[in-house]
Amino acid sequence: MSENTKAVVELEPRRARGRPKAEDLAALEARLVRVALETFLAKGYGATSMNEVARAARVSKGTLWARFPTKADLFRAIIDDQIRQTDVRFRLPGPKPKTLEAMLRAFSERALQDSLSEEIIQLNRLIYSEAGRFPELGEAAWMRSHVGVQQVADWIAEYAVKEDVPCRDPDAAARVFTTLLRGFYGDVMLKGRIAAVAEIKAWTQDMLKVFLAGRSHW
Known part of the structure; x- marks a missing residue:
């Protein structure tokens, strides 16, 4: 297992509160996908929960699930x-x-x-x-x-x-x-x-x- 895989996933900077603007949604989804990839590689797919991805991305569980209802959807993304x-x-x-x-x-x-x-x-x-x-x-x-x-x-x-x-x-x-x-x-x-x-x-x-x-x- 490489050092990158062993590394603890760093938390994303906390996003400003409030509903994201329409033009920011694509950037938000790209960030969620990137954080999910880092988390899966660090901890494994089975050992990673959606809650952990949301926490690492500094978003609410509702924000994550609204865009990716399941972990399989997130991996497909x-x-x-x-x-x-x-x-x-x-x-x-x-x-x-x-x-x-x-x-x-x-x-x-x-x-x-x-x-x-x-x-x-x-x-x-x-x-x-x-x-x-x-x-x-x-x-x-x-x-x-x-x-x-x-x-x-x-x-x-x-x-x-x-x-x-x-x-x-x-x-x-x-x-x-x-x-x-x-x-x-x-x-x-x-x-x-x-x-x-x-x-x-x-x-x-x-x-x-x-x-x-x-x-x-x-």
Whole structure:
């Protein structure tokens, strides 16, 4: 367990009393999600109560529950926030890559580098360790994974037309591709080792060589 996980969650500065203005609600919800993430990582999902999240965020229980009625809703909001951040980070500058291989390489390298950040690793370890007792964690993780699969499937279908390489089942190909990515990620995460950028690039190149070799059968 890392020092970050052992750390006691710091209390947020106390918010001024009174009903928040409409323009402040988005900022409030973002703060609640951030504090919930810090609390879950520090104490574990099962060991954290909604009362503790409200106390750490310096809001009333009613304020928290009005926006997130259950702990599962709060965790799904954390995953939603991750999905939004990933989407923003992956917006490539300039024109799209000319080939499917180049697009998948750019996506793979960025996705692996982002997911190997300390915070994401801690969150995924929490999901792995507690999903058996709390199925909502697995459901939220599946939702995050499904978004990635759909994005890859859309690219596969798009480049099938651009490169005149027919694809019968983009969804199946995308599921295989993302499973390959998760395999590398799981190996790094569970062993607790550091994957250098050069290793990620080399593995991505080898993975794409094997994956794209079967393209005519997709």
